[in-house]
Amino acid sequence: MHSMAVFLPLLDEQGLDWIPVLSRIGPIVIPPSQFTDLPGHRYYITLENTPDATLDHILSWLNEGVEKVILPLTLAKELISAGVPSERLCLLLDVRNVSALTDTVRNGVSGVFLKTRTIDIDLISSVSTFFATSSIHVLPGTTSPPSVSTIRALLATGAKPVIPTSQLTLSPTSQSQINVADVFLAPIISDRPDALFPTIVSSETGHSLGLVYSSVESVRESIITGKGVYQSRKHGLWRKGETSGATQEVLHIRLDCDSDSLEFRVKQRGAGFCHLNRQSCFGEVNGLPALESTLRSRLEQSPKGSYTRRLFDDPALLQSKIMEEADELCRAEAQKDVAFEAADLLYFVLAKCIQAGVGIAEIEQSIDAKAKRVTRRPGNAKPQWTKEPKTTTSLSTKQLSLQNQISGPKIRMRTVDLAEITPEDRLQLMRRPVLKSDEMISKVKPIVDDVRIRGDAALLELTAKFDKVQLKSTVILPPFASETMEIGDEVRAAIDQAYSNIYKFHAAQLDKEPLVVETMPGVVCTRFARPIGRVGLYVPGGTAILPSTALMLGIPAQVAGCKEIVLATPPRADGSISPEVMYVAHRVGASTILKAGGAQAVAAMAYGTTTVPKVDKIFGPGNQWVTAAKMLVQNDTDALVSIDMPAGPSEVLVMADYSANPAFVAADLLSQAEHGADSQVVLVAINLSAEKLVEIEREVDVQANALTRVAIVRESIPKSIIVKTYSTEEAITFSNEYAPEHLILHLEDASERVAEIENAGSVFVGAFTPESCGDYASGTNHTLPTNGYARQFSGVNTLSFQKHITSQQISSEGLKRLGPVVATLADCEGLDAHANAVRIRLSAN
Known part of the structure; x- marks a missing residue:
């Protein structure tokens, strides 16, 4: 604007x-x-x-x-x-x-x-x-x-x-x-006796809410506070919502072309701007703003079983309706029919947006941002949409959608032969997408600094801005209300079984007994473990539900005995946390739940606020904003916080020989490819015949087209590679160089080959060990090193939540034996005081 x-x-x-x-x-x-x-x-x-x-x-x-x-x-x-x-x-x-x-x-x-x-x-x-x-x-x-x-x-x-x-x-x-x-206000002119300025107040999308008056004093306060403040002609300064709760966040203030009036563009909270509890003083709004308001209220309040609730709860249904209505709009010709079908499509599109926390204002911002681009793509349709779909009334919407998708080009990986490439090309295969760390850190720094300086006030504002939720407090403290943890019996049983398996495996890792070594008579050295006192666990969320990540981070923290466990996760559209994550937080003994996401959540845990405890170490995956914020705070000596590991896109390397089942191999490749367009997927084929490779690629194409996230797979799989090798030894050498996050062994002698694996986040051995089991419930941890960091980092484990302290105790006799050695070395380095600390004791012996 x-x-x-x-x-x-x-x-x-x-x-x-x-x-x-x-x-x-x-x-x-x-x-x-x-x-x-x-x-x-x-x-x-x-x-x-x-x-x-x-x-x-x-x-x-x-x-x-x-x-x-x-x-x-x-x-x-x-x-x-x-x-x-x-x-x-x-x-x-x-x-x-x-x-x-x-x-x-x-x-x-x-x-x-x-x-x-x-x-x-x-x-x-x-x-x-x-x-x-x-x-x-x-x-x-x-x-x-x-x-x-x-x-x-x-x-x-x-x-x-x-x-x-x-x-x-x-x-x-x-x-x-x-x-x-x-x-x-230097150029503004008032022709009124009271010197006030007529002021139009409008919504984020430019729809008029009402007419008020402003003064120099009220404008000054609005600029400073970002709140709607006006001048009442009878009662002085009018801070909108001070008594009613219908407050305003000021987005922009601008003068008109004659510099004699103002416009305030605001985000209205509460019932509305008008004293009659309507959004606008000029009557009820209509059109898209009215539809947006209705959908938002339905998301928060609609009963189970209602059609809109079905749309929000069933992503496949909503996707099918969008595709159905888009197809009907394309076929409409008469002006009336085009308007009718466009209205239907906008309804379902806006439902999708509201479900994801996106409103008309954000859509308009995106339109404005696209308009600012100075370089343009050709704008051609993607291949799967360039062919006219078959017209038939006998197919269901879902079948038609699937048919349209299959009508596009086959989803295929590119292939390289290790025997035919140069050393430089081989090195290129090891490279992951370039992470612009410096660029992202510069973008998150203002957010992190804002939370560091202003604490809870900044955290609330940023949560409203990025998570699209207006909260009074961002923290939930135990005991957690039972109604916040209401989940189905089947889901509860699954979480409980996963909890049991993960707890059992991580409890076995606990470093319980001190290590005691007498290095020479009278000289005893000890190493003992202590839990990290306060840990922060970042669980990605918002519209997603990720109890698995809460389990993978919370259980080792619980096993290690961390005194404070702060679990941060973005709130849902209604300001709540998913009951599945709440239930896991209860089971792992979380001491605080932080309802915030992104860089602001990382900053709150790193520096602490009035309500959010400061932690000593931050764990958990996240997008590039989260990753950049973690990297930033770990290098700030004021934060005194460490992190678990660097993070990047999900990875899998599948190793397959003649015994591999093509359907299993394809399924394993796709389980990582659906994470995101930047997922790293590699198949190392060991002396496979051309027919076997064709069968695997056919399975990839067929299975991918049956997935709800096929659009993502269409982007990630073509960037993925099949690496042809001619022996298991050659394949394992390549894998050790690549150092994948997940390594799946579809080998005849898979168990015997594990001893040769040197670099991997986690290994999945044999045809019946899908990576999904490690992601959820086998017992191992799914927070693993990516980007080749498996060469030097372990995945998250119980020891990640412990620190080790050493001690030594030397007897008088022991010092007689060790002291001369120490004094000699201290003299060699010219550190007289060190030598003196030994000799003064030896002379007193």
Whole structure:
């Protein structure tokens, strides 16, 4: 959403805390190092001090949502020649060099940033005339901000000031700093006797909620707090929802084109904006916003058995209805029929979105983000949709869906022969997708810092923002209410059996007895284990239900005797945690449940808040945001926290010889391929015939097309590889080099070959040991090293939750034997005090 920006704030080194405030009133100018791609934030990137920025870097920033780039002349010429739209380019220019520009450059940019020592209104006015089609922004090289009157004079010429955040303040304006509300309201004019400004309040999607009035004081408070604050004509400041609970989160504030009224774009909480408990003072909303509201209420309250509840509870049904309605819309021709079928499709599409915590506002943000891309894909349909499906009324929706999927190209892996590739190609086979750790860490750092500094307040805001849930508290403490753990008898029995198996295996790993060794007479060395006191367990969730991860992390923590177990998992759409995870948390003795996900949950556990205990070590899988946050906090000495291991996409390496069942092999490959498009799937074929390989690939294609997650498999399997080898020894050598997360042995002599495995997260031995059993209930742990880290990391186990302390006790006689050795070595290193600590005792003996 674009606003009539009065000024542009320039984020300096100390300005990160300003981002939430400034994003409410317009775009922010930042250096590339401070770019964080967060929805709702508008950025201009300045390349003044970035000499190594390339065309690819700049196109990448623009594609990721940067609104404009501010470029020196040389780079500007390069991007204009490359065909980048002028509305995305601004020219950084010294005021003295304006006349030297060509028409190509002048017409190829939409904005000019003028560097000037002082603000010369006449000069700037002439520059503004010269760049008649571009916006003019002035960067004065002064240590104090422009006054309100100077800002008004600049605006009168068509120019706007750029003000560093170090010159802005939330306190009253002084000689060295100007209040941000004073700058924002500099051009506004009121023709009312009470000097108030008419203010339109609208929803996230731009639908009018009501008309109110604002004052300088109310606008200032709204900018600072992010809450809806207005000016009542009778009662003074009106903090919306202060008594009713129908509060507002301010997303954007903007002036109209005549600078005599305001618009507040807000996220409305509670019953609605109107005092009649309606969303809008102008009557009930309709259309898509009304449908969104209805679906949200149905998700939270609809009874079991209702149609909408069936849609939310049955992903396969919802998927089938979307595909059915899309097909009917494609076939509709008459205007009335197109509108009718489009309405049906939108209903089911929006149901899918609401189920995933996505609303119309997020869809519009995604549309806006796509519109900002400067490089485009061809836009051709994927192969499975390029053929016209057969028209028949005898097939069910599910059958038609399956038929359409099969009509696409076969799902196939690519094949390499180890005997025919170069050493460089072999090394390339070992590589996993490049993890842009530095880039992700820079994106999560503002989130982590926000939680570290503001604690629970930041955690609640970020949970509302990212998990789409408004909570009063993010923690649940035991004893957990029985109604939060209500699950079916069959699921409970399955969890209990898995708990028993996993507990038994991890209890056997416990390091119970001290290790005592007398290294020489009178010298006794001991090593003993102690549990890590406080551990944090991250269980991915939200719309997913992952009790298995809670079991895999909670049981070894329980067995090890950790005193505090903090289990973090994203809340569901209604703010609750899935009863299956709650039940596991109860069984493993969790001391706190944190209802939060992503980087904010990791930060809360790493630093602690008023309500969330600080932990000593963080465990658990997660997406790239979680992984980056874990890597960030473990390197922060203020956090004093460690993590279990680096993480990456799921992996499986399946080793198969002539005895392998093709259907079993295909099923094992697909069980990892469905995790995500970046899953790593490898089949090492040991001297298999062409017919056997064809049979395996046919099974992969047939089984994949029967899966609900076939779309993901269509992306991951073509990136996967079949590696042809000619002996079991050659296959095992390759596997040890690859160091997979999961290794499955479909070998005639599988049990005997386990002794040769040197690098793997977990090994699955024989035809009847699917990887799924290790994921859920055999007893081993499923939190395993990926990305080849199985060379140096173990999977999570009981010892992961223990630390080992050593001690030594030396008798007088023992020191007589050992002391001279120590003193000699200390003298060798020139450490006299060390030698003295021994000799003073020997002389007293």
